[in-house]
Amino acid sequence: MSSRFRVAGLFAGIGGIEVGLRRAFGEKLETTLLCESWEPARQVLAAQFPESDLHPDVATLRDLPSGLDLVAAGFPCTDLSQAGRTAGIRGVQSGLVAHLFEIMQLQNKTVGRAPWLLIENVPNMLALDKGEAMAYLVKELGQLGYRWAYRVVDSRFTGVPQRRRRVLLLASKTEDPRPVLFSDDTAGLDxxxxxxxxxxxxxxxxxxxxxxxxxxxxxxxxxxxxxxxxxxxxxxxxxxxxxxxxxxxxxxxxxxxxxxxxxxxxxxxxxxxxxxxxxxxNAVTTGVAEWLGQSIKAPGDFDLPSVKWERKGAWPTAAWGDGTDVWKVEASEFPRLDPYTxxxxxxxxxxxxxxxxxxxxxxxxxxxxxxxxxxxxxxxxxxxxxxxxxxxxxxxx
Incomplete structure (x- = not known):
């Protein structure tokens, strides 16, 4: 890893992913670009990340900074969540994730070094329309040549008293995401x-x-x-x-x-x-991103049981894939148990x-x-x- 860890955040919200990564990487983290369309969120980002370029619309974003280590995208859950419209991955808001893959495709053609890709969203996307959203995401990742892994985590594992379940999907062309996501595991919160x-x-x-x-x-x-x-x-x-x-x-x-x-x-x-x-x-719990950053810095060993999974109905709560095969992983939603507040x-x-x-x-x-x-x-x-x-x-x- 180079002396700097360079990050671009799309659908950045108020910067929860970037705050967590900053705590993990310290002064080594460089948030080079933040992209967010909602003006109140942009006001927060401008104040809290004055050193970062701020872009207003993922639909018009064409160039990512060179030398990135990670691209983060907590794309809108409006059409995927139970509280939202449940229109699915093709909905007006959640469908904006298509621009992410267009950008990454262009990145692959113009930049030799492909970064980590982190996608965050609600667990309902694993079940809605028989898991069509996840099927779409992994298909796009496969076309980019990425190996991927995902895991549902509960924010309470970071010690905050908020029961917030989210999917973390991590992918790379050159690195193995499995030790990052699956080397830590516990029996869960008592x-x-x-x-x-x-x-x-x-x-x-x-x-x-x-x-x-x-x-x-x-x-x-x-x-x-x-x-x-x-x-x-x-x-x-x-x-x-x-x-x-x-x-x-x-x-x-x-x-x-x-x-x-x-x-x-x-x-x-x-x-x-x-x-x-x-x-x-709408934010990402910062402690979740901090744990992920720490795991990227120092991944452990991937030794959790996994079995080949044939798609039928809802997707499992943890899995990885390479090419067309999907492997279900027996992992809890509590990678670790930080002191509880x-x-x-x-x-x-x-x-x-x-x-x-x-x-x-x-x-x-x-x-x-x-x-x-x-x-x-x-x-x-x-x-x-x-x-x-x-x-x-x-x-x-």
Missing amino acids: EEQLHQDAFGFYWTEGRTGLGWARDATPTFKGGSSVGIPSPPAIWLPTEQAGRKIVVPCVEDGEALQGFERGWTLPADLGRRNGPRWKLVG HLTELLSLDKAQPLSWRASSGFWSRLRVSNLGRHPGFREDVAEHVPLAPVPDRKTK
Whole structure:
């Protein structure tokens, strides 16, 4: 490896991959190019990565810097996620990944040295349309001559109390991605060691799914089933009435993704429903990228069991391929177990706001007609909270 590790980030968001890689490589990391179309995200990138070239649109990007070591692409999950439109890999937003392969094809023709390629997205793409999205990705990688491997990981392995599952797909023409992704493995998180003084859930759900998480929040999302980019709520059963159902502040959201608090402040336009929560919800957990960077620097041995897999239905949660063959790998979603930060230790409880009357009453009305939320005491505390909830957003005619 050269004295510098040079990275280009496409669909860069607020730079979660690049922040994690910077922690792994230190001063050796050089983020040469960031490409992002959404203006609030560009404001964050411009402030936090002033040394990097910033390009506004992957569709018009034709040239990548020379001498790159890695190209990262956390392409939009809008058409792949359960919270999104589920239009599939050919959808308007998720289909933008096609530009990545056009760029890499051009890179292969004009630059002798091919970099690592990292793709990040939601696990639903392994199952949606019988795994058509993953089939498309590996086909394109095969045409580029890349060997690839992928693994679903849960962000909690980095110690943050957010249950966030993501696919990491790593590919290379010259290197073997398997020791990078599969040399670390554990039996997983011991749920019995988690505290029971805080439970995260989606208040924007009710009839279909709560996203229930013990001593953690569920996955932060850029949107929800009711179209609101909002933080999950947190049930604090030991707090006083009126403070048992709260929402974290956006700075807590940044910390739950591994960023410094205040990371998205450059995009704060002073509006009540500004873009910061959506920026956080769309980000990559920095600790996940840090682990990946450390593994690229010093890969271990690949010795996990793997068996040849014939495509049928959803793809496995971990696999590798070379040419047309696919091999399923027996790997957990917890490559390692960093010291866990319990949710109440991370939360700024003095800044957490009680879930509003409008939000809590709407959630309660949906909850009552579902079979969800049966944890002892939860329904009773939601019902108690509604009449005590703050009402500044309650509109009267």
